[in-house]
Amino acid sequence: MTPILSIQQLTAGIEEREILKGIDLVVNPGEVHAIMGPNGSGKSTLASVLAGREDYTVTGGSVTFMGKDLLEMAPEERAREGMFLAFQYPIEIPGVSTANFIKTAVGELRKHRGHDPLEPAAFLALMREKMKLVEMDSSFLNRSLNEGFSGGEKKRNEIFQMAMLEPTLAVLDETDSGLDIDALRIVAHGVNALRSPTNATVVITHYQRLLDYIVPDVVHVLWNGRIVRSGDKSLALELEKRGYDWIKNEAAVEA
Amino acid sequence: MNSEQSILDDVVGSEYKYGFTTDIEQELLPPGLNEDVVRFISAKKEEPEWMLEWRLKAFRQWQSMQEPVWPNVSYPKIDFQDIIYWAAPKKKDGPASLDEVDPELLATFEKLGIPLEEQKVLAGVAVDVVLDSVSVKTTFQDKLKELGIIFCPISEALRDHPELVRQYIGSVVPPSDNFYAALNSAVFSDGSFVYIPKGVRCPIELSTYFRINARNTGQFERTLIIADAGSYVSYLEGCTAPQRDENQLHAAVVELVAHERAEIKYSTVQNWFPGDKDGNGGIYNFVTKRGICEGAHSKISWTQVETGSAITWKYPSVVLKGDHSIGEFYSVAVTNNKQQADTGTKMLHVGKHTRSRIVSKGISAGVSQNSYRGLVKVLKVAEGARNFSQCDSLLIGDACGAHTFPYLEIANATATVEHEATTSKIGEDILFYCNQRGIDTESAVALIVNGYAREVLNQLPMEFAVEAQKLLAISLEGSVG
Numbered sequence: 001m002t003p004i005l006s007i008q009q010l011t012a013g014i015e016e017r018e019i020l021k022g023i024d025l026v027v028n029p030g031e032v033h034a035i036m037g038p039n040g041s042g043k044s045t046l047a048s049v050l051a052g053r054e055d056y057t058v059t060g061g062s063v064t065f066m067g068k069d070l071l072e073m074a075p076e077e078r079a080r081e082g083m084f085l086a087f088q089y090p091i092e093i094p095g096v097s098t099a100n101f102i103k104t105a106v107g108e109l110r111k112h113r114g115h116d117p118l119e120p121a122a123f124l125a126l127m128r129e130k131m132k133l134v135e136m137d138s139s140f141l142n143r144s145l146n147e148g149f150s151g152g153e154k155k156r157n158e159i160f161q162m163a164m165l166e167p168t169l170a171v172l173d174e175t176d177s178g179l180d181i182d183a184l185r186i187v188a189h190g191v192n193a194l195r196s197p198t199n200a201t202v203v204i205t206h207y208q209r210l211l212d213y214i215v216p217d218v219v220h221v222l223w224n225g226r227i228v229r230s231g232d233k234s235l236a237l238e239l240e241k242r243g244y245d246w247i248k249n250e251a252a253v254e255a
Numbered sequence: 256m257n258s259e260q261s262i263l264d265d266v267v268g269s270e271y272k273y274g275f276t277t278d279i280e281q282e283l284l285p286p287g288l289n290e291d292v293v294r295f296i297s298a299k300k301e302e303p304e305w306m307l308e309w310r311l312k313a314f315r316q317w318q319s320m321q322e323p324v325w326p327n328v329s330y331p332k333i334d335f336q337d338i339i340y341w342a343a344p345k346k347k348d349g350p351a352s353l354d355e356v357d358p359e360l361l362a363t364f365e366k367l368g369i370p371l372e373e374q375k376v377l378a379g380v381a382v383d384v385v386l387d388s389v390s391v392k393t394t395f396q397d398k399l400k401e402l403g404i405i406f407c408p409i410s411e412a413l414r415d416h417p418e419l420v421r422q423y424i425g426s427v428v429p430p431s432d433n434f435y436a437a438l439n440s441a442v443f444s445d446g447s448f449v450y451i452p453k454g455v456r457c458p459i460e461l462s463t464y465f466r467i468n469a470r471n472t473g474q475f476e477r478t479l480i481i482a483d484a485g486s487y488v489s490y491l492e493g494c495t496a497p498q499r500d501e502n503q504l505h506a507a508v509v510e511l512v513a514h515e516r517a518e519i520k521y522s523t524v525q526n527w528f529p530g531d532k533d534g535n536g537g538i539y540n541f542v543t544k545r546g547i548c549e550g551a552h553s554k555i556s557w558t559q560v561e562t563g564s565a566i567t568w569k570y571p572s573v574v575l576k577g578d579h580s581i582g583e584f585y586s587v588a589v590t591n592n593k594q595q596a597d598t599g600t601k602m603l604h605v606g607k608h609t610r611s612r613i614v615s616k617g618i619s620a621g622v623s624q625n626s627y628r629g630l631v632k633v634l635k636v637a638e639g640a641r642n643f644s645q646c647d648s649l650l651i652g653d654a655c656g657a658h659t660f661p662y663l664e665i666a667n668a669t670a671t672v673e674h675e676a677t678t679s680k681i682g683e684d685i686l687f688y689c690n691q692r693g694i695d696t697e698s699a700v701a702l703i704v705n706g707y708a709r710e711v712l713n714q715l716p717m718e719f720a721v722e723a724q725k726l727l728a729i730s731l732e733g734s735v736g
Binding site: 051052053054074075076078079080084085087090091093094095096097100101102104105108109112144161165 | 679683684685687688689690691692693694695696698702703706707708709
């Protein structure tokens with residue numbers, strides 16, 4: 001089985017500061033991986049490097065996505081190849097409706113894959129269907145992207161876009177932050193509904209709470225730029241009970 | 256000044272005299288401006304005596320005027336004696352049909368993406384093409400004639416309808432209005448004349464494409480549109496110019512007159528050569544556009560999409576004289592690289608219960624400077640006047656500038672005046688977000704800019720809205736990343 005994502009000895013940083021100090025991670029089709037860790041451990045940096053944010057410099061290692069060198073690709077190519085990042089802080093675009101934005105994004109994706117654009121009526125029906133998945137009213141389609149949306153609505157809009165783009169790999173960066181329990185449940189329901197044997201999800205989170213709803217196959221603990229421990233979902237529960245300090249202490253001893 | 260002028264006259268005049276006295280058929284005057292040049296232009300166009308006198312008066316006024324320095328733009332001083340004031344296409348007689356138009360000229364139009372033929376047939380647009388100084392083509396005349404509509408080059412109107420021209424020319428923008436209006440009045444080459452009779456709704460969009468073609472030739476268009484009581488007309492002005500090295504001055508005057516319950520919609524898509532990346536070349540666009548809502552319940556609406564020119568200095572305005580008249584101004588002004596734009600509007604409320612609406616969308620990229628300058632003036636007699644102004648600025652990158660100069664002069668306490676302004680920026684965060692959804696940076700900029708400008712683009716007739724949308728994307732190419 002070819003892995004969807006294979007990261008080997010990845011080191012990266014911002015300006016002169018090294019943040020990721022050798023990450024190894026393999027994600028296979030059908031799997032959900034959770035990456036947990038205290039603040040400042042490098043979780044969001046990993047998400048940004050995978051998506052290709054220019055502020056970060058990769059200094060070593062390799063990332064293979066669906067058999068291709070991910071680091072060689074521009075951010076939009078990565079997206080078109082099937083990599084999706086649900087942003088921790090989704091941005092607002094005044095004047096561009098949600099419908100027009102997602103129509104453009106899906107259009108680029110279909111063009112990349114050599115498909116014709118969808119008929120407007122079919123596309124509208126598809127958007128409405130996917131909006132239901134995250135319990136969003138279709139009136140959001142006519143509103144400027146994320147403008148005036150609540151925190152929860154922005155996160156649901158991320159999952160709506162994910163549903164429209166059907167990525168091979170979805171990276172959810174702190175999608176649970178700022179969500180109340182109802183919104184969390186809705187978002188998790190959306191993510192679970194999109195799971196399939198051919199795609200994979202990487203859930204980045206600080207808290208175990210989200211993992212009650214999106215149950216991971218593998219849990220990794222990121223600390224100081226390295227994955228210091230991996231295990232099954234019980235690891236998340238253990239972290240919840242004992243906090244991150246025992247991991248930090250253990251890591252310090254091993255080092 | 257006087258001694259300087261006389262020296263200039265001597266130097267330029269001598270050369271020039273040789274030019275025109277010995278060869279009245281010549282197609283290009285040598286550079287320079289004096290009364291003889293004005294006489295020459297008027298003679299060339301076989302104008303009535305009063306027109307020549309009008310021009311000469313304007314010329315004398317111009318000589319006593321100063322170039323305005325208040326716009327927020329900078330450029331090297333213009334030598335008005337180094338400009339050619341007359342250039343005509345080689346063909347002396349206007350062609351009767353498209354077959355007679357120089358094929359090379361047609362090829363140029365094709366290259367610029369102006370499908371003349373297609374437009375005539377598909378869009379139902381009557382086109383009056385002004386190439387340099389003389390109109391070479393007018394279409395749909397017969398159809399318009401049936402309705403009593405006059406749509407022709409202003410030189411032709413001077414010949415066939417002198418009383419109409421005499422009544423209205425300079426009535427909205429008098430020659431003494433400003434430096435460039437005076438200059439234009441003295442030397443205007445040609446332009447369009449439109450008259451819509453009482454109660455007639457013009458069934459097609461009237462359109463003129465302007466081109467600046469001869470090297471180093473100032474272009475002085477004069478347009479006059481009169482909508483008689485209860486009539487309606489939509490007029491489109493679109494411009495592109497081939498790339499060139501030297502700065503060119505363009506100082507047009509447009510006058511609109513709307514009588515009782517008449518409506519004039521004037522749309523502009525302006526895409527003259529903006530200069531290269533380093534700011535070389537490009538058109539200086541110093542235009543005076545003004546309309547008067549003469550009668551009660553009349554309406555004048557200006558819509559402009561300004562992407563071209565090195566420097567734009569332009570304030571399409573409305574004098575709201577008739578009671579219950581309406582003035583509108585919708586504008587998208589794009590500046591990229593080293594372009595400078597100082598544009599906006601003036602709404603002068605005179606009549607009772609007059610209304611005005613201003614929607615201005617500035618977009619700055621590169622190291623350009625984009626200024627909105629607007630005046631809303633409510634006179635003491637203008638009972639119950641209302642104005643709404645929306646001035647938005649969009650910045651692309653860190654090196655450009657956006658400026659807003661809104662002036663309000665309200666002399667009647669019953670006036671309602673609202674002003675809203677926003678500034679936003681297409682920053683790296685927005686672009687990265689779009690990239691992450693598979694949208695590359697150029698497409699993202701186009702998407703955002705078109706969304707931002709939509710309210711204005713919606714005011715344009717359909718086929719021009721599409722063209723304008725493309726134009727926005729093209730003019731911002733390479734502005735990020």
